[in-house]
Amino acid sequence: xxxxxxxxxxxxxxxxxxxxxxxxxxxxxxxxxxxxxxxxxxxxxxxxxxxxxxxxxxxxxxxxxxxxxxxxxxxxxxxxxxxxxxxxxxxxxxxxxxxxxxxxxxxxxxxxxxxxxxxxxxxxxxxxxxxxxxxxxxxxxxxxxxxxxxxxxxxxxxxxxxxxxxxxxxxxxxxxxxxxxxxxxxxxxxxxxxxxxxxxxxxxxxxxxxxxxxxxxxxxxxxxxxxxxxxxxxxxxxxxxxxxxxxxxxxxxxxxxxxxxxxxxxxxxxxxxxxxxxxxxxxxxxxxxxxxxxxxxxxxxxxxxxxxxxxxxxxxxxxxxxxxxxxxxxxxxxxxxxxxxxxxxxxxxxxxxxxxxxxxxxxxxxxxxxxxxxxxxxxxxxxxxxxxxxxxxxxxxxxxxxxx
Amino acid sequence: xxxxxxxxxxxxxxxxxxxxxxxxxxxxxxxxxxxxxxxxxxxxxxxxxxxxxxxxxxxxxxxxxxxxxxxxxxxxxxxxxxxxxxxxxxxxxxxxxxxxxxxxxxxxxxxxxxxxxxxxxxxxxxxxxxxxxxxxxxxxxxxxxxxxxxxxxxxxxxxxxxxxxx
Numbered sequence: 001x002x003x004x005x006x007x008x009x010x011x012x013x014x015x016x017x018x019x020x021x022x023x024x025x026x027x028x029x030x031x032x033x034x035x036x037x038x039x040x041x042x043x044x045x046x047x048x049x050x051x052x053x054x055x056x057x058x059x060x061x062x063x064x065x066x067x068x069x070x071x072x073x074x075x076x077x078x079x080x081x082x083x084x085x086x087x088x089x090x091x092x093x094x095x096x097x098x099x100x101x102x103x104x105x106x107x108x109x110x111x112x113x114x115x116x117x118x119x120x121x122x123x124x125x126x127x128x129x130x131x132x133x134x135x136x137x138x139x140x141x142x143x144x145x146x147x148x149x150x151x152x153x154x155x156x157x158x159x160x161x162x163x164x165x166x167x168x169x170x171x172x173x174x175x176x177x178x179x180x181x182x183x184x185x186x187x188x189x190x191x192x193x194x195x196x197x198x199x200x201x202x203x204x205x206x207x208x209x210x211x212x213x214x215x216x217x218x219x220x221x222x223x224x225x226x227x228x229x230x231x232x233x234x235x236x237x238x239x240x241x242x243x244x245x246x247x248x249x250x251x252x253x254x255x256x257x258x259x260x261x262x263x264x265x266x267x268x269x270x271x272x273x274x275x276x277x278x279x280x281x282x283x284x285x286x287x288x289x290x291x292x293x294x295x296x297x298x299x300x301x302x303x304x305x306x307x308x309x310x311x312x313x314x315x316x317x318x319x320x321x322x323x324x325x326x327x328x329x330x331x332x333x334x335x336x337x338x339x340x341x342x343x344x345x346x347x348x349x350x351x352x353x354x355x356x357x358x359x360x361x362x363x364x365x366x367x368x369x370x371x372x373x374x375x376x377x378x379x380x381x382x383x384x385x386x387x388x389x390x391x392x393x394x395x396x397x398x399x400x401x402x403x404x
Numbered sequence: 405x406x407x408x409x410x411x412x413x414x415x416x417x418x419x420x421x422x423x424x425x426x427x428x429x430x431x432x433x434x435x436x437x438x439x440x441x442x443x444x445x446x447x448x449x450x451x452x453x454x455x456x457x458x459x460x461x462x463x464x465x466x467x468x469x470x471x472x473x474x475x476x477x478x479x480x481x482x483x484x485x486x487x488x489x490x491x492x493x494x495x496x497x498x499x500x501x502x503x504x505x506x507x508x509x510x511x512x513x514x515x516x517x518x519x520x521x522x523x524x525x526x527x528x529x530x531x532x533x534x535x536x537x538x539x540x541x542x543x544x545x546x547x548x549x550x551x552x553x554x555x556x557x558x559x560x561x562x563x564x565x566x567x568x569x570x
Binding site for chain 2: 054055058060062063064066067098099223225226227228229239241246247335336337338340347349351353361362364366370371372373374375403404
């Protein structure tokens with residue numbers, strides 16, 4: 001008994017004497033894939049504590065949008081999660097459409113689903129490829145980036161832009177998908193499954209990859225819910241919450257798809273959930289193309305949707321609407337509305353308060369990254385430095401969305 | 405969600421917190437309840453644990469400034485994933501001294517959301533473990549999302565905005 005006590009004291013003595021080293025990971029470090037700073041308190045190579053600092057690219061989106069008419073806020077939303085910008089755009093359009101209670105034709109909803117699922121594929125594809133890079137598999141990354149390029153060409157064909165797409169309008173699309181866009185979509189659908197399969201073969205059952213990722217950076221489902229996780233990170237922890245199913249928007253109820261979930265919430269599960277979602281997205285796109293209804297490519301919301309140029313020059317009414325929209329003189333109903341979409345990283349919500357003026361009175365964006373990144377110190381405690389890098393990339397923290 | 409969620413939540417609230425509800429309405433598809441500010445944390449905890457509501461997920465939290473009322477509203481948005489019901493709770497605080505107890509005791513995820521609200525509106529969340537600025541620089545002296553800080557430079561003379569709204 002006496003002996004045990006003595007050794008206990010000796011242990012405590014050692015604890016006090018222990019010296020920690022501090023490591024500054026970031027703000028600009030090639031392995032953090034963005035501007036994040038973490039001051040890590042290290043015991044040898046084990047992380048004892050982490051102190052994240054964010055806000056390096058804060059651009060005051062919420063303040064900016066208080067001075068911009070509704071259509072001018074779309075480009076702001078692009079710059080949040082720039083890996084899947086079209087989803088942000090669509091989320092914003094749908095929020096405004098909910099506010100003005102616009103009716104959106106079925107065809108537009110299906111076209112939106114196609115674009116949103118393409119964006120989800122690019123988002124997950126980058127995230128998974130980067131997990132590969134951080135475990136040392138650069139090949140998959142280069143290979144997958146070629147496929148992202150194909151999707152960006154589709155965006156280009158539809159809206160003219162690539163990364164910050166500003167795609168669509170409030171009420172629909174500015175033009176129908178051109179034959180060339182359809183051709184590119186079909187080409188992507190034909191080529192991508194093969195590449196994705198190869199990527200899967202490269203990593204999914206790869207001994208090195210599995211050793212590096214299984215059991216790393218895990219979080220339990222309960223803890224994830226307490227931290228308000230959403231999206232693939234929550235699903236990897238075993239909670240099957242997906243906005244597309246829980247509260248379908250843009251006709252998601254018409255499609256048949258499953259939600260892949262994980263069990264441990266670790267890096268491998270997150271990787272597998274994203275991988276599964278890409279296959280589901282492909283199937284949704286195929287269903288949408290197969291069942292694409294005929295009809296107009298925009299809804300009847302003349303107060304918000306810019307009329308075609310020929311009409312502006314030849315039609316009095318169109319000219320009036322054009323003037324009103326460009327000068328931001330449209331009447332907007334008063335009210336407050338919350339709309340959420342399943343973004344690349346989870347529930348992307350727009351909480352819009354309108355007081356009837358030309359701009360929102362207040363626009364709050366629920367950015368999934370910002371909310372779940374706060375669990376990062378807890379997730380990396382007790383792990384190695386190299387695992388911390390891997391955990392960050394598997395959480396898919398996008399600096400633009402984090403800092404707004 | 406056709407109003408039933410709202411009535412149910414009000415019913416549950418009245419079990420224990422009679423008289424706390426100031427106003428309740430469906431705003432578009434969203435039940436919104438305005439409450440007195442004093443017992444907000446107890447109320448959220450109660451709604452989280454009550455078997456009828458079980459709002460176990462904090463979707464988001466933000467501030468809204470109303471200069472003409474001289475008040476800052478805090479909006480909490482709760483969610484029950486099993487039933488798909490959501491509720492929005494609002495409290496109003498005086499703009500000179502906005503203070504409210506922290507929600508981090510109930511939801512760990514409220515930590516950064518509250519820091520963000522502090523950062524932009526200057527709302528003091530008493531009992532918060534680490535109430536510092538989060539997105540803006542540490543030595544900033546103002547709370548930028550308050551309406552008294554206009555977005556554009558006020559000394560500019562080349563631009564006349566009087567014709568076009570805000």
